[in-house]
Amino acid sequence: MAARKWSIAGQLFALQALVVTLLVGAGAVGAALLARADAREAARAEVLAVAETVARSPEVAAALRSPDPATTLQPYAESVRTATGTNFVVVMTPDRIRYSHPDPTQIGQPFIGEIGPALAGHPYTEVNTGTLGESVRAVVPVRDPDGTVTGLVSVGITTESINRKLLGRAPVLLAVTVVVLVLAGLSSWLLSRRLRRQTHGLGPAQMTRMYEYYDAVLHSVGEGLLVVDADGRIALVNDEGRRLLGLDPDAPLVDRPVTGLDLPPALVELVGAGRPAHDELILTRERSLVANQRPTELGGRVRGTVLTLRDHTELRALSSELDSVRGLTEALRSQAHEAANRLHTVLTLVELGRTDEAVRLATEELDLAQRLTDEVVGAIAEPALAALLLGKSAQAAERGVELTVDPDSRLHVGALPATDLLTVVGNLVDNALEAVAAAAPPRRVRVRVTETDGEVLVEVGDSGPGLPPEQVADAFRRGWSTKRPGRGLGLALVGQVVARHGGRYEVDSAAEGGSVFRIRLPIGART
Numbered sequence: 001m002a003a004r005k006w007s008i009a010g011q012l013f014a015l016q017a018l019v020v021t022l023l024v025g026a027g028a029v030g031a032a033l034l035a036r037a038d039a040r041e042a043a044r045a046e047v048l049a050v051a052e053t054v055a056r057s058p059e060v061a062a063a064l065r066s067p068d069p070a071t072t073l074q075p076y077a078e079s080v081r082t083a084t085g086t087n088f089v090v091v092m093t094p095d096r097i098r099y100s101h102p103d104p105t106q107i108g109q110p111f112i113g114e115i116g117p118a119l120a121g122h123p124y125t126e127v128n129t130g131t132l133g134e135s136v137r138a139v140v141p142v143r144d145p146d147g148t149v150t151g152l153v154s155v156g157i158t159t160e161s162i163n164r165k166l167l168g169r170a171p172v173l174l175a176v177t178v179v180v181l182v183l184a185g186l187s188s189w190l191l192s193r194r195l196r197r198q199t200h201g202l203g204p205a206q207m208t209r210m211y212e213y214y215d216a217v218l219h220s221v222g223e224g225l226l227v228v229d230a231d232g233r234i235a236l237v238n239d240e241g242r243r244l245l246g247l248d249p250d251a252p253l254v255d256r257p258v259t260g261l262d263l264p265p266a267l268v269e270l271v272g273a274g275r276p277a278h279d280e281l282i283l284t285r286e287r288s289l290v291a292n293q294r295p296t297e298l299g300g301r302v303r304g305t306v307l308t309l310r311d312h313t314e315l316r317a318l319s320s321e322l323d324s325v326r327g328l329t330e331a332l333r334s335q336a337h338e339a340a341n342r343l344h345t346v347l348t349l350v351e352l353g354r355t356d357e358a359v360r361l362a363t364e365e366l367d368l369a370q371r372l373t374d375e376v377v378g379a380i381a382e383p384a385l386a387a388l389l390l391g392k393s394a395q396a397a398e399r400g401v402e403l404t405v406d407p408d409s410r411l412h413v414g415a416l417p418a419t420d421l422l423t424v425v426g427n428l429v430d431n432a433l434e435a436v437a438a439a440a441p442p443r444r445v446r447v448r449v450t451e452t453d454g455e456v457l458v459e460v461g462d463s464g465p466g467l468p469p470e471q472v473a474d475a476f477r478r479g480w481s482t483k484r485p486g487r488g489l490g491l492a493l494v495g496q497v498v499a500r501h502g503g504r505y506e507v508d509s510a511a512e513g514g515s516v517f518r519i520r521l522p523i524g525a526r527t
Contacts, residue, residue, distance in 0.1 A: 060153070270282070392426070400447055
């Protein structure tokens with residue numbers, strides 16, 4: 001629980017408060033030291049100016065030549081000291097004997113401090129400790145008209161006085177420091193508050209653990225995950241999502257717009273719309289994906305969408321095969337029923353003594369079935385495709401449609417994957433059977449499968465109403481149908497196989513009416 005309270009925002013606020021306090025404190029100390037240094041420099045300039053003024057005074061020069069200099073110089077020095085605010089003004093002989101001093105008992109006593117430079121005729125300043133304590137002082141020579149040093153003047157300000165002046169400025173410095181600390185603290189608090197909202201009050205250990213867990217889950221989950229922000233840019237995509245969408249596993253995708261990637265148009269439309277979706281089929285170049293999308297909201301605002309993808313490619317293929325088997329089963333059931341009727345007819349004819357008619361009826365049906373089987377099996381060596389065509393022939397006969405396999409059909413085993421062949425031929429035949437179902441008799445469907453020039457040609461023609469040229473491209477898009485929107489899937493799966501093999505398709509009008517679908521798939525060119 002303690003780790004929960006000591007969040008990243010709290011730690012940052014504490015760190016900022018400490019750093020700001022140290023910086024402001026260091027600044028205040030630095031300002032105080034600079035002020036002290038400035039005060040001392042100002043004191044040096046002040047005492048030097050006062051000392052030079054006193055040393056040039058005619059009264060001082062005259063008093064030094066009188067029999068009793070102290071009588072004149074003491075009151076004069078005190079008046080100057082009081083007027084200038086300095087702590088002492090001392091006039092002395094070249095051999096240090098004082099003529100004036102704030103403490104009258106020190107008159108006649110030797111001056112404490114360095115006077116050598118002044119005796120040499122050079123004014124100077126120093127910091128020294130005398131009878132009044134440490135002070136900043138200046139010593140200036142008093143000269144006769146001929147340049148002879150007849151005395152010395154020392155003016156000083158004690159360090160205590162300088163410090164008292166600095167203390168008088170302390171409230172201003174303290175007020176400025178407090179204001180800076182308050183402003184810095186307020187800024188740090190606002191920043192930590194914003195960070196707390198963004199991190200939801202989590203601590204470093206919690207965020208590290210959350211990142212590790214989330215990263216492990218996102219990279220190990222069996223579904224593709226694509227998170228898109230409100231601007232249509234990718235915020236996250238996991239490994240499975242990259243694999244299912246055919247994206248480069250090492251390419252940087254975060255912050256890239258979805259429209260700038262090579263994704264299926266249906267997926268781009270779904271993400272761009274941001275609408276909820278449940279088990280919506282998305283066809284890519286290689287796969288059949290089931291997509292689920294849900295908008296994400298935070299604080300009542302839509303922040304983006306979360307899209308999950310599941311691979312249903314094999315399931316779709318199995319479903320297609322199952323549909324074919326189910327159709328074949330229904331056709332065989334119908335044929336069995338029809339065969340039973342014919343058998344009863346033959347038996348009845350025999351009982352009636354009309355054996356010739358019975359033999360002719362039985363041999364005609366047997367010859368027709370055997371001839372169709374021989375045509376298909378002889379032309380199509382691929383057993384799965386041959387079985388499919390026989391089954392579709394039975395379905396067509398049940399619907400009253402004449403399905404024929406072109407005598408020129410030739411296909412060897414292994415020319416193309418059997419599942420792809422079943423997808424293409426099965427869906428094209430189903431599409432043709434539906435097209436001719438509502439057409440006027442005769443209803444015909446013709447199938448031709450052959451190998452030519454290194455490719456497999458699948459050609460399915462029908463006598464239905466035909467497909468307008470402007471609708472050809474739409475026919476191979478998922479959800480398009482001549483019956484109702486959202487129903488068509490068969491031709492979209494055919495288009496997926498064509499794209500996967502790098503093939504092409506053509507749709508022409510048949511001579512007897514209807515349409516002819518031609519699918520060309522290169523042999524051994526699957527990518």
